[in-house]
Amino acid sequence: MFDFKPISLVLGFLICATGFFLTVPLITEIIYKTDQWQIYAIPLIIYLIIGGSLIIMNKDTEMKLNLKGAFFLTGFCWVVMALICTIPFMYAKTNLNFFDAFFESMSGITTTGSTTINNLEIQPKGILIWRALLQWLGGIGIIVLAISVLPFLKVGGMQLFHMEGDDPYEKFLPRISLVVKKIFLIYLGLTFICFISYYFCGMSIFDSLAHSFSTISTGGFSTHSNSFAFFKNDKILLVTIIFMLIGSFPFIILAQVSFKKPFILFQDQQIKLFIIIIVCLITSLYLLVGDQIGNSIYQKLIIISFNSISIITGTGFVSDNFEKWGNYSSILFLFVMFIGGCAGSTTGGLKIFRFQILFLSVKNHLKKLIKPHGVFASKFNGNNVSEATFDSVTSFFFVYILGFIIIAFLLSFSGLDLVTCLSAAATSISNVGPGLGEMIGPEGNFSQLSSYSKVILALGMLFGRLEILTLLILLSPFYWKN
DSSP states (O other), rough: OOOHHHHHHHHHHHHHHHHTTTHHHHHHHHTTTTTTTHHHHHHHHHHHHHHHHHHHTTTTTTOOOHHHHHHHHHHHHHHHHHHHHHHHHHHHOOOOOOHHHHHHHHHHHHOOOOOOOOHHHHHHSSHHHHHHHHHHHHHHHHHHHIIHHHHHHHEEEEEEESSSSTOOOGTTOOOHHHHHHHHHHHHHHHHHHHHHHHHHHTTOHHHHHHHHHHHTTTTTOOOOGGGGTTTOOOHHHHHHHHHHHHHHHHHHHHOOOOOOOOTTGGGGGHHHHHHHHHHHHHHHHHHHHHHGGGSSHHHHHHHHHHHHHHTTTTTTOSSSOGGGHHHHHHHHHHHHHHTTOTSSSOOOSHHHHHHHHHHHHHHHHHHHHHTTTTTOEEEEEEEEEHHHHHHHHHHHHHHHHHHHHHHHHHHTTTOOOHHHHHHHHHHTTTTTTOOOTTSSSSTTOOSOOOOHHHHHHHHHHHHHHTTTTHHHHHGGGTTTTH
């Protein structure tokens, strides 16, 4: 069906890379002079040995994969990554069992931001930086996936962003390897700028580093149980707003920004609609619940903007308990959880472009009702939208909503109330972070859920992060037939 040697080679590099990145929490524990360094040192050595062995055994393998192999590699690597990153959580002084640790690891690499850890302030510094680093790695991982793999697999309309043939990006950077390299440097540079900005706004070096990792990746892990409410600093909130927005823009477009083309961002149809939605969201909340928030107009706008952008981008940071703003804000945030940011960004959700394609589909259908024999061309960012793309987006939208319903239904067996089931399902499949309700709301976390519920939600995070169809196809009997 497909050759496992290229998959073993990629897996070897992935395991080695995980071992390499374990040096970050290891060094952190050494700096803070704790006895936790062994938790990272032992897996580091084991991963380097296992990964190195796989690389040596398959070093002469030619990297060729067919379509089936690409689907398998995509899902398999993410699952393996979640499992091997679970080990530090289990053996650190966090009192997490396997299911809690797996939930935390999956939440990290899928940039969801839901957590099962209580009292973050007293947790080992190494584990706090490890979970933030996982989000940073997951963020760049999903960007690479979105620009180089998903368009090739034609998942959920992502063929619109293919970088070959008549795609306008081909003239910009013709080779995917060059694109990935440039985007990684931009991602790294933005992380550094975010880190410096946080530090000069009043965060400690450790908090600045951890939060820069989880901000640019729109992940949402914080080093404090109260998230950004802990800092009580409007400057920090403003910095976070800026970098959450940047993280939700297509990185392939960010890579084209230059002094000659400073406004190229605003030529993209996704970004235009995304900004319009955010402005409408903030304005409606200001008019309807502004009286319950802050004292000055500036403070109200900062708090509303921060929490609104945090939810719609799937970041999940919290600076205020938005459930106290009234039912309107809770219901509105539940809906915007599904939207997400732009394709090719670090955000989760359905993505803006799919709503635009669905709107075009409805518009064409209405025209055909009037003129059944008419031929109507649709364009997105100057490119023709094929019928196959319409079908792909429609199928994805249906499966996404169906997945949300199934997750909520499965959670109901654990005895959770309706609001918790619905919001937990939405926040997992959209990779947002906080849910609604007393248990998993802005002031709670997921530690009180049963192991059964945590496994369901962890799988929901994985399906949501990998655009559902990428994994769903692996469960199809048709896939496994030669």
